[in-house]
Amino acid sequence: xxxxxxxxxxxxxxxxxxxxxxxxxxxxxxxxxxxxxxxxxxxxxxxxxxxxxxxxxxxxxxxxxxxxxxxxxxxxxxxxxxxxxxxxxxxxxxxxxxxxxxxxxxxxxxxx
Amino acid sequence: xxxxxxxxxxxxxxxxxxxxxxxxxxxxxxxxxxxxxxxxxxxxxxxxxxxxxxxxxxxxxxxxxxxxxxxxxxxxxxxxxxxxxxxxxxxxxxxxxxxxxxxxxxxxxxxxxxxxxxxx
Numbered sequence: 001x002x003x004x005x006x007x008x009x010x011x012x013x014x015x016x017x018x019x020x021x022x023x024x025x026x027x028x029x030x031x032x033x034x035x036x037x038x039x040x041x042x043x044x045x046x047x048x049x050x051x052x053x054x055x056x057x058x059x060x061x062x063x064x065x066x067x068x069x070x071x072x073x074x075x076x077x078x079x080x081x082x083x084x085x086x087x088x089x090x091x092x093x094x095x096x097x098x099x100x101x102x103x104x105x106x107x108x109x110x111x112x
Numbered sequence: 113x114x115x116x117x118x119x120x121x122x123x124x125x126x127x128x129x130x131x132x133x134x135x136x137x138x139x140x141x142x143x144x145x146x147x148x149x150x151x152x153x154x155x156x157x158x159x160x161x162x163x164x165x166x167x168x169x170x171x172x173x174x175x176x177x178x179x180x181x182x183x184x185x186x187x188x189x190x191x192x193x194x195x196x197x198x199x200x201x202x203x204x205x206x207x208x209x210x211x212x213x214x215x216x217x218x219x220x221x222x223x224x225x226x227x228x229x230x231x232x
Contacts, residue, residue, distance in 0.1 A: 004155075035223070042118075042205055042225035043156075088155065092221075099146040099158035099171075099207075100221060 004103035006089050011109040018076040020106045022089030025070065029091040032065060033100065034074045037086045046074070046087075076108075084110045114140050116208050118224035125196055126232055132192045133227045135206030141186035142208035146221065147179070150203040162189045196231045203228050 168181035207221040
């Protein structure tokens with residue numbers, strides 16, 4: 001079945017860049033997403049990338065997709081304390097007809 | 113951006129009672145809504161896909177008689193946890209797909225804030 005893997009924790013210093021990695025197994029995924037979840041809150045869509053793209057940049061966020069290796073990454077430049085949250089990688093296929101398959105989430109910890 | 117609300121945001125109930133959770137898309141129409149469950153420190157697991165005007169499609173292992181889903185309009189889906197037990201305690205999150213983007217370049221699901229259910 002489909003599987004999405006992420007490391008559980010990432011610790012970075014404030015002001016540094018954070019890179020959160022994700023691997024997935026479903027090669028038919030049409031879209032890949034990054035969501036942010038703050039404590040006790042729902043999910044906030046950060047960004048997404050279409051499967052035929054290699055890179056997408058949106059302000060401090062850069063998404064890189066290596067479709068051959070089924071590897072997705074999210075880079076957050078100039079990490080701030082407000083970026084502390086859990087980041088979920090998710091994949092969806094078939095034009096979004098199906099629900100999303102989520103990874104377990106990476107807890108981003110910011111050191112002062 | 114698109115807004116999805118859920119009500120209630122949290123609920124505590126006794127074992128054996130039924131609980132209804134509402135999911136609304138506030139500023140767009142959603143032909144498809146999804147219900148997820150998230151256990152503590154776990155990922156979101158898709159429970160079912162709710163299509164307006166038709167029966168929901170449940171994921172393997174999810175009891176359709178226990179988790180009743182009704183999608184009566186383009187802006188409202190409800191999840192009813194029937195005869196709730198402590199093991200049903202979880203964070204339930206819905207998402208709604210923006211109908212207007214069906215033919216567009218993106219396909220985005222917008223998530224509600226979640227409902228925390230605690231069954232005593």
